[in-house]
Amino acid sequence: MSKAFTIFGGTGDLTFRKLLPALYNGSVSGAESLDYEIVVIGRRDYTAEQYRELARDWVRQFARLPYSDSAFARFAARIDYYRMDFTDPTAYAGLENYFRTRGIDEFIFYFAVAPRFFGVIAESLAGISNAPNGKVILEKPFGETLEDAKALNKRLEAIFTPERIYRIDHYLGKEMVRNIETIRFSNPIFTNLWDARFIESVQISAFEDVGVESRGGYYDHAGAMKDMVQNHLFQILSIVAMERPSEYIGSDMHTEQLKVLHALRPVGQDPIQDTLVLGQYEGYRQEKLVDPQSQTETYAAMRLFIDNDRWRGAPFYIRTGKKLGAREMNVVVTYRRPRPDVAHNVLVIRIQPTEGVYLQFNIQKPGDTTEITQAKMDFCQSCSLENRINTPEAYERLIGACIRGERFWFSRWDQIETGWQYVEQLRQAYQKAGLPMHSYADGTSGPQAAEDLLARFGHSWFREG
Numbered sequence: 001m002s003k004a005f006t007i008f009g010g011t012g013d014l015t016f017r018k019l020l021p022a023l024y025n026g027s028v029s030g031a032e033s034l035d036y037e038i039v040v041i042g043r044r045d046y047t048a049e050q051y052r053e054l055a056r057d058w059v060r061q062f063a064r065l066p067y068s069d070s071a072f073a074r075f076a077a078r079i080d081y082y083r084m085d086f087t088d089p090t091a092y093a094g095l096e097n098y099f100r101t102r103g104i105d106e107f108i109f110y111f112a113v114a115p116r117f118f119g120v121i122a123e124s125l126a127g128i129s130n131a132p133n134g135k136v137i138l139e140k141p142f143g144e145t146l147e148d149a150k151a152l153n154k155r156l157e158a159i160f161t162p163e164r165i166y167r168i169d170h171y172l173g174k175e176m177v178r179n180i181e182t183i184r185f186s187n188p189i190f191t192n193l194w195d196a197r198f199i200e201s202v203q204i205s206a207f208e209d210v211g212v213e214s215r216g217g218y219y220d221h222a223g224a225m226k227d228m229v230q231n232h233l234f235q236i237l238s239i240v241a242m243e244r245p246s247e248y249i250g251s252d253m254h255t256e257q258l259k260v261l262h263a264l265r266p267v268g269q270d271p272i273q274d275t276l277v278l279g280q281y282e283g284y285r286q287e288k289l290v291d292p293q294s295q296t297e298t299y300a301a302m303r304l305f306i307d308n309d310r311w312r313g314a315p316f317y318i319r320t321g322k323k324l325g326a327r328e329m330n331v332v333v334t335y336r337r338p339r340p341d342v343a344h345n346v347l348v349i350r351i352q353p354t355e356g357v358y359l360q361f362n363i364q365k366p367g368d369t370t371e372i373t374q375a376k377m378d379f380c381q382s383c384s385l386e387n388r389i390n391t392p393e394a395y396e397r398l399i400g401a402c403i404r405g406e407r408f409w410f411s412r413w414d415q416i417e418t419g420w421q422y423v424e425q426l427r428q429a430y431q432k433a434g435l436p437m438h439s440y441a442d443g444t445s446g447p448q449a450a451e452d453l454l455a456r457f458g459h460s461w462f463r464e465g
């Protein structure tokens with residue numbers, strides 16, 4: 001009997017740009033995914049051969065590991081294309097027959113489709129022998145509204161038990177996001193100085209240079225708060241702030257992360273103008289499939305507090321946006337100063353594009369002086385070619401983790417629900433207070449109001465000097 005990694009949405013962007021290159025990398029590096037046949041499901045009329053030729057170009061362009069005809073031939077031999085309308089429940093008898101004739105009885109299903117199709121696919125798979133014992137990988141968004149997402153979740157969990165559902169947050173597959181735990185918990189110099197007594201503030205920034213590109217239709221309903229904050233940034237925030245999970249892996253980590261989200265200061269306790277700034281890049285409303293009157297934010301900056309013993313009094317500043325002139329993400333931990341005449345110690349965890357850790361501290365200026373200056377230690381993990389080659393991409397890592405059943409690499413539903421509720425409350429409070437959607441120009445670091453937000457509290461966004 002054999003195993004299949006089945007992709008619904010086989011002719012979509014995600015499959016071409018991320019999944020096939022990730023599976024190809026796995027094939028070259030000898031990862032677990034090699035045991036799986038790759039069954040790609042789409043509505044378009046391709047033969048397997050035509051599909052493999054299409055896949056070749058995408059793999060050549062996007063795979064991390066070098067392309068070669070022979071490596072691709074070995075990979076492509078495992079790919080089959082199965083044409084069907086996956087929204088039609090009657091079409092699944094044919095799919096069952098297809099699996100049966102190939103002796104496939106162990107499954108991973110990847111739903112690389114819009115969330116409105118999740119329910120019908122899951123319910124139709126329920127009739128295929130052994131399919132509900134397989135695993136399902138879901139891509140966000142998990143619905144358009146929280147209510148939507150909850151209803152959908154119920155439908156899915158009626159077919160696949162919760163431990164079979166793997167909700168991808170691709171940030172959890174990034175090298176330095178995983179590394180945050182190691183940096184925090186394996187170094188006494190950080191472990192023992194990781195709370196508001198020593199740390200003045202934490203900043204998490206995720207800048208993108210691109211706009212919404214071809215995803216205006218989706219993005220205009222999501223906005224930065226749901227597209228980036230509720231998932232990726234809250235994952236990182238909660239890893240930075242959580243207590244050490246006792247087992248270090250699995251649901252224990254999710255539980256610790258969830259406690260952080262529950263400890264976020266309730267919306268409404270602080271004035272919303274001291275909490276949130278929303279912005280939209282100039283020209284956004286002219287983007288394809290975007291409402292010309294759109295009030296959707298492409299930028300968000302926040303001043304949040306985690307009201308627990310560890311973090312009481314240290315703000316978490318978070319910001320993300322599109323068209324900010326660079327693609328850059330980092331976590332900046334600023335330590336309190338012993339005296340006002342010395343600079344802050346700063347630890348920067350660089351998540352992308354450079355991966356590494358940067359530490360700034362005070363030393364005496366060289367020479368016969370008592371003046372103080374800042375020393376900078378910069379460890380660049382991704383600067384070595386060897387490291388780059390050996391570092392799997394997020395999707396590659398997550399597919400492997402799903403095969404191995406490592407659930408801690410994925411989001412748990414209650415984390416999503418809690419984060420989602422929180423960002424919706426923030427968004428509603430902003431609207432209710434009649435606060436403006438600030439406009440900002442392409443290539444800037446966002447609206448001035450985000451600078452002012454921190455300045456009002458004597459802080460500023462970190463810039464490497």
Ligand code: BG6
Nearest residue numbers: 170171206208227228232329352
């Ligand atoms: C996705 C968002 O989850 O993450 C996109 O939907 C965003 O809008 C992307 O561009 C950013 O991912 P990365 O890996 O390029 O930082």
